[in-house]
Amino acid sequence: MSLLVVGSVAYDALESPYGKVERTLGGAATYFSVSASFFTHVNLVGIVGDDFDPKDEAILRKRSIDIEGLERKEGKCFFWAGRYSENLNERVTLVTDLNVFAEFKPRLPEKYRNSEFVFLANIAPDLQSDVLHQVKGTPKLVAMDTMNYWIERTNADLRETLGHVDILMINDSETRQLSSEHNLLRAAKHIFKMGPSTLVVKRGEYGAMLVDKNGVFSVPAFPLEEPHDPTGAGDSFAGGFMGYLAGAGSTSDASLRRAMVYGSVLGSFTVERFGLERLLKLKKSEIHARARHFSKLTQFKL
Amino acid sequence: MSLLVVGSVAYDALESPYGKVERTLGGAATYFSVSASFFTHVNLVGIVGDDFDPKDEAILRKRSIDIEGLERKEGKCFFWAGRYSENLNERVTLVTDLNVFAEFKPRLPEKYRNSEFVFLANIAPDLQSDVLHQVKGTPKLVAMDTMNYWIERTNADLRETLGHVDILMINDSETRQLSSEHNLLRAAKHIFKMGPSTLVVKRGEYGAMLVDKNGVFSVPAFPLEEPHDPTGAGDSFAGGFMGYLAGAGSTSDASLRRAMVYGSVLGSFTVERFGLERLLKLKKSEIHARARHFSKLTQFKL
Numbered sequence: 001m002s003l004l005v006v007g008s009v010a011y012d013a014l015e016s017p018y019g020k021v022e023r024t025l026g027g028a029a030t031y032f033s034v035s036a037s038f039f040t041h042v043n044l045v046g047i048v049g050d051d052f053d054p055k056d057e058a059i060l061r062k063r064s065i066d067i068e069g070l071e072r073k074e075g076k077c078f079f080w081a082g083r084y085s086e087n088l089n090e091r092v093t094l095v096t097d098l099n100v101f102a103e104f105k106p107r108l109p110e111k112y113r114n115s116e117f118v119f120l121a122n123i124a125p126d127l128q129s130d131v132l133h134q135v136k137g138t139p140k141l142v143a144m145d146t147m148n149y150w151i152e153r154t155n156a157d158l159r160e161t162l163g164h165v166d167i168l169m170i171n172d173s174e175t176r177q178l179s180s181e182h183n184l185l186r187a188a189k190h191i192f193k194m195g196p197s198t199l200v201v202k203r204g205e206y207g208a209m210l211v212d213k214n215g216v217f218s219v220p221a222f223p224l225e226e227p228h229d230p231t232g233a234g235d236s237f238a239g240g241f242m243g244y245l246a247g248a249g250s251t252s253d254a255s256l257r258r259a260m261v262y263g264s265v266l267g268s269f270t271v272e273r274f275g276l277e278r279l280l281k282l283k284k285s286e287i288h289a290r291a292r293h294f295s296k297l298t299q300f301k302l
Numbered sequence: 303m304s305l306l307v308v309g310s311v312a313y314d315a316l317e318s319p320y321g322k323v324e325r326t327l328g329g330a331a332t333y334f335s336v337s338a339s340f341f342t343h344v345n346l347v348g349i350v351g352d353d354f355d356p357k358d359e360a361i362l363r364k365r366s367i368d369i370e371g372l373e374r375k376e377g378k379c380f381f382w383a384g385r386y387s388e389n390l391n392e393r394v395t396l397v398t399d400l401n402v403f404a405e406f407k408p409r410l411p412e413k414y415r416n417s418e419f420v421f422l423a424n425i426a427p428d429l430q431s432d433v434l435h436q437v438k439g440t441p442k443l444v445a446m447d448t449m450n451y452w453i454e455r456t457n458a459d460l461r462e463t464l465g466h467v468d469i470l471m472i473n474d475s476e477t478r479q480l481s482s483e484h485n486l487l488r489a490a491k492h493i494f495k496m497g498p499s500t501l502v503v504k505r506g507e508y509g510a511m512l513v514d515k516n517g518v519f520s521v522p523a524f525p526l527e528e529p530h531d532p533t534g535a536g537d538s539f540a541g542g543f544m545g546y547l548a549g550a551g552s553t554s555d556a557s558l559r560r561a562m563v564y565g566s567v568l569g570s571f572t573v574e575r576f577g578l579e580r581l582l583k584l585k586k587s588e589i590h591a592r593a594r595h596f597s598k599l600t601q602f603k604l
Contacts, residue, residue: 087484182389185527206508209522218522218599220511225487257602291604297520298600300559302593 007121013081024275031232035239039247045069143167222268240266309423315383333534337541341549347371445469524570542568
């Protein structure tokens with residue numbers, strides 16, 4: 001089924017103990033789309049400047065990611081530069097130039113408006129709401145990301161958006177901040193009162209956890225000896241998760257579990273190399289092999 | 303098969319946002335023995351003072367924990383007092399009175415010397431070695447715990463002990479400290495060179511991870527809405543883990559996976575109430591029900 005994503009398309013400068021890249025295609029919607037494109041057709045809504053490289057456009061097109069919704073504007077693309085600590089568990093933002101992204105007003109092309117699966121990447125909550133108003137009818141599944149900035153500064157807008165969303169997909173510190181609860185089960189109950197019926201908590205090196213009315217489902221992070229660059233891990237997770245569900249056209253409990261695994265698979269590949277490097281070389285057979293590896297990692301018989 | 307544990311038997315004063323207890327039976331060997339006793343007969347080696355309460359002795363005896371190896375000495379029992387932070391993720395030690403434990407020289411009763419499964423709880427590494435010398439022949443499985451204190455101060459002794467141990471069972475910060483590696487896979491490889499063929503990393507609210515030549519196996523922590531007191535969680539985990547293996551008489555990959563689950567089950571019950579309170583009321587049927595719940599928490603079909 002059709003999958004819509006709205007979010008940032010950017011250039012990143014990245015630095016970690018494993019290397020450095022000066023300028024590479026990034027942004028939440030990019031990682032999301034590339035990851036999801038292994039499972040389904042993706043409709044991308046974002047904004048880029050006139051420095052958007054035709055080679056990068058080709059990368060997206062080649063993967064059957066529809067970019068009719070990728071607005072071109074005079075000016076420069078969103079640019080982010082960051083440096084990771086020795087153990088990759090901390091990062092410093094060196095540059096955030098919003099550029100054309102500061103004027104982003106998502107407009108859905110007509111053919112996107114029937115999307116059945118919708119992912120609202122991390123943008124201002126009022127823009128996320130605006131996107132939902134443009135979607136016709138009630139999508140089968142709406143998921144969203146957010147961050148501390150919006151939780152702190154636009155809490156009322158965020159609450160409004162949350163009222164129209166099925167799945168909230170955030171990290172543990174955001175979960176705790178939004179709910180004012182340290183315990184994740186109690187945090188989930190708080191968040192369910194705000195609208196979402198499902199909470200997916202991304203926990204970095206500790207994996208991910210889904211909480212809904214059926215209970216809790218946990219997936220560990222894939223153990224890697226030498227992750228190079230965590231950038232885009234969470235958005236790749238979201239792309240694998242939503243891509244799998246849209247491809248399967250299902251939101252059953254069994255599908256959600258598999259989606260958690262495929263999300264973890266895509267996130268784990270992303271961090272193996274810098275930027276999109278690993279994802280762009282990835283084969284479907286590698287995705288399925290790693291998903292089976294997740295079975296080995298977690299399965300037991302009583 | 304017979305399971306031997308050597309470690310502390312103590313009295314604890316505990317304080318958390320959920321309450322306070324002035325003096326309750328604790329110590330690593332106690333939590334371990336009580337947890338393991340659900341699966342197998344336990345031989346306990348430890349030391350207590352003349353203030354050891356006959357009621358507490360009865361608690362151990364009643365569970366078919368053999369305490370012939372529990373030495374009585376003039377003086378007082380090891381006493382520990384601690385206070386947990388609001389979210390239970392930090393603790394302050396208020397009192398550590400080693401008392402008779404300072405003079406602990408483990409002596410195995412003759413009938414303990416054929417133990418096939420051995421757990422060396424967190425005590426000085428030279429004492430751990432000394433215990434292994436008293437065991438006849440080669441046990442089927444030897445596991446040990448340790449802590450930052452021994453890693454820092456008696457590293458040579460610790461290395462000597464590690465050379466004779468199959469499973470090292472420690473937390474993540476200890477794993478990183480011992481191996482000088484942040485990445486747990488690389489840390490495991492370092493530790494394998496020291497002797498153990500298996501590393502079990504206890505990760506608190508993030509569960510536990512086993513690494514051996516077959517790869518990695520992960521179990522999440524059981525999600526609890528209101529854990530009361532984390533004291534003894536790690537030792538209960540170890541008791542469930544080793545108790546299950548000794549009861550099954552097996553160290554196969556499938557058994558190790560089940561042992562990880564039963565360890566997690568016992569650890570999760572312990573933290574529900576203060577001290578041993580929950581374990582002493584626990585029924586076998588509850589253990590098996592929670593183990594099945596762990597399946598629900600982690601299992602998926604591709």
